[in-house]
Amino acid sequence: MRLPRVEDIEKRIPRPEDFSARSRGPATTARVGTALGIAFGICFLTGLWSHVQYTSPGWLPIGPNPSWLYRVTQGTHVATGIASVPLLLVKLWSVYPRFFIRPPKARRDQLIDVLERASIGVLVAAAIFQLTSGLLNIVQWYPWEFSFRRTHEAVAWVAIGALLVHIAVKLPVIREGLGAPVGHESPVESEGPSRRAVLRGVTVASGLALVLTVGQTVPFLRRISVFGVRDGDGPQDLPINRTARAAGATRAATDPAFVLQLKAGDRIVSLTRDELAKLPQRTHRLPIACVEGWSRNAVWTGVAIQDLLALVGAPSGSTVTVRSMQTRGAFRTSELPGNFVDDPRTLLALELNGEPLSLDHGYPCRIIAPNRPGVLQTKWVRELEVRT
Amino acid sequence: MRLARGLLLLTGVGFGLWGVWLMRDFTSEQLISMGTWLAGGVILHDAIIAPVTVLLGVVAARLLPGGTRSVAAIAFLVWATLTVAVANVLSGQGGKPDNDTVLHRPYGLSWLILTIAVAIAAVFVARRHPRALQEPKDEESPGPQG
Numbered sequence: 001m002r003l004p005r006v007e008d009i010e011k012r013i014p015r016p017e018d019f020s021a022r023s024r025g026p027a028t029t030a031r032v033g034t035a036l037g038i039a040f041g042i043c044f045l046t047g048l049w050s051h052v053q054y055t056s057p058g059w060l061p062i063g064p065n066p067s068w069l070y071r072v073t074q075g076t077h078v079a080t081g082i083a084s085v086p087l088l089l090v091k092l093w094s095v096y097p098r099f100f101i102r103p104p105k106a107r108r109d110q111l112i113d114v115l116e117r118a119s120i121g122v123l124v125a126a127a128i129f130q131l132t133s134g135l136l137n138i139v140q141w142y143p144w145e146f147s148f149r150r151t152h153e154a155v156a157w158v159a160i161g162a163l164l165v166h167i168a169v170k171l172p173v174i175r176e177g178l179g180a181p182v183g184h185e186s187p188v189e190s191e192g193p194s195r196r197a198v199l200r201g202v203t204v205a206s207g208l209a210l211v212l213t214v215g216q217t218v219p220f221l222r223r224i225s226v227f228g229v230r231d232g233d234g235p236q237d238l239p240i241n242r243t244a245r246a247a248g249a250t251r252a253a254t255d256p257a258f259v260l261q262l263k264a265g266d267r268i269v270s271l272t273r274d275e276l277a278k279l280p281q282r283t284h285r286l287p288i289a290c291v292e293g294w295s296r297n298a299v300w301t302g303v304a305i306q307d308l309l310a311l312v313g314a315p316s317g318s319t320v321t322v323r324s325m326q327t328r329g330a331f332r333t334s335e336l337p338g339n340f341v342d343d344p345r346t347l348l349a350l351e352l353n354g355e356p357l358s359l360d361h362g363y364p365c366r367i368i369a370p371n372r373p374g375v376l377q378t379k380w381v382r383e384l385e386v387r388t
Numbered sequence: 389m390r391l392a393r394g395l396l397l398l399t400g401v402g403f404g405l406w407g408v409w410l411m412r413d414f415t416s417e418q419l420i421s422m423g424t425w426l427a428g429g430v431i432l433h434d435a436i437i438a439p440v441t442v443l444l445g446v447v448a449a450r451l452l453p454g455g456t457r458s459v460a461a462i463a464f465l466v467w468a469t470l471t472v473a474v475a476n477v478l479s480g481q482g483g484k485p486d487n488d489t490v491l492h493r494p495y496g497l498s499w500l501i502l503t504i505a506v507a508i509a510a511v512f513v514a515r516r517h518p519r520a521l522q523e524p525k526d527e528e529s530p531g532p533q534g
Contacts, residue, residue, distance in 0.1 A: 144421045162400065169397075201465040231493060
């Protein structure tokens with residue numbers, strides 16, 4: 001018995017023509033790929049939008065209006081990502097035989113072949129990475145060592161870059177594929193599904209993935225979205241992202257000696273919760289919209305931040321640093337830019353849906369502002385400092 | 389066309405490089421973890437998910453009668469891709485023990501119902517319109533039932 005040689009092994013590896021499903025091919029790939037490309041584009045733009053909420057660069061006017069904007073962009077980001085999963089899987093299925101194309105013989109062609117495969121490898125790796133890390137992030141599962149937010153952002157640029165390169169390389173094939181009719185392609189009998197059936201199948205799967213999860217941000221689909229991470233329920237009719245215990249805020253937040261510090265330069269005003277409750281109260285209906293894609297409207301009652309600034313004689317439109325009692329986790333402090341402070345709907349809330357805030361919703365007081373990511377709606381506030 | 393392709397290519401390379409630049413201060417531990425997940429996804433798909441799908445197709449082609457294969461294939465497509473899309477909530481991982489506003493639905497039961505519903509729909513279509521999801525045989529019989 002002799003050992004198998006390279007040629008023997010090569011013979012055993014399938015060739016593209018060994019794959020029999022005729023529903024594959026450019027007409028299918030171009031259509032699914034176009035849908036996937038659009039979905040990735042939506043994810044990329046809404047994702048960038050979410051990132052600038054944290055960094056708020058000066059050149060970009062991010063303000064409190066409309067109050068539902070972040071709710072819509074981030075809900076769209078997550079929903080589109082989930083709906084992309086069937087599209088990506090079918091897209092990869094449709095081109096899988098090409099994985100087995102043998103490298104060309106000529107040196108020069110080999111180099112081009114390697115470059116093309118490398119760019120596709122980067123694209124596939126980045127695409128799978130983005131969907132996987134996003135899906136795990138929305139269930140708060142982090143089985144990795146990297147920072148989710150920064151890595152999801154960096155790999156997004158790589159994914160979209162590789163996608164643009166891929167479109168540039170494949171543009172003639174894409175045009176041909178989109179031009180080719182979907183049906184009636186061959187007179188040979190086939191028992192396999194038609195291209196049209198595959199396209200309809202992936203549309204149904206993608207649509208179902210969307211409808212069965214998007215209820216976490218679209219209220220009338222709450223009952224239908226059986227695979228939603230949240231259903232909008234929670235204490236005081238609102239879900240919680242981080243409990244007081246998880247944030248290490250319980251002791252300070254339940255201390256009866258609690259006072260809120262207002263600072264502007266060397267002027268300091270301290271207010272107990274009762275004193276806060278005696279100040280003019282305002283009630284507004286505003287959404288909590290989390291980066292994880294869930295959102296829900298709620299009725300908030302509290303003191304307008306601009307009224308609190310007046311107590312320390314700070315000019316309107318000042319930036320305010322918000323400090324929390326939480327001892328664990330990121331976002332212990334947040335910045336409220338001047339245009340948010342100026343909006344009378346930006347509150348230091350004391351009540352939620354007609355009841356005093358529960359501990360997990362930020363008792364004794366929390367920030368609620370229109371059009372902001374949930375993590376910046378700081379809970380268990382102990383100090384507001386006006387930046388001068 | 390040439391110009392458009394060239395511009396796309398350059399923009400794409402630029403985007404990719406910017407993505408790499410954003411990783412410049414990642415620690416080696418973070419980079420290794422990221423690399424593992426990047427490579428792991430491709431390997432999981434190309435070496436496991438895709439071959440298993442092909443194998444299932446080969447097995448199904450031997451076991452299932454001709455007229456039902458297309459229906460079975462499309463039912464599998466819908467069921468399998470949907471399962472992957474909701475694998476995060478089915479995993480039983482994630483969430484926090486002290487927060488019952490997250491991941492508090494009976495996902496396994498919903499998935500079982502989804503599986504049964506897809507199977508029933510597939511059996512129904514296979515019986516009533518066995519060739520509904522296939523290409524018509526040739527140009528002469530583009531049946532209106534097709």
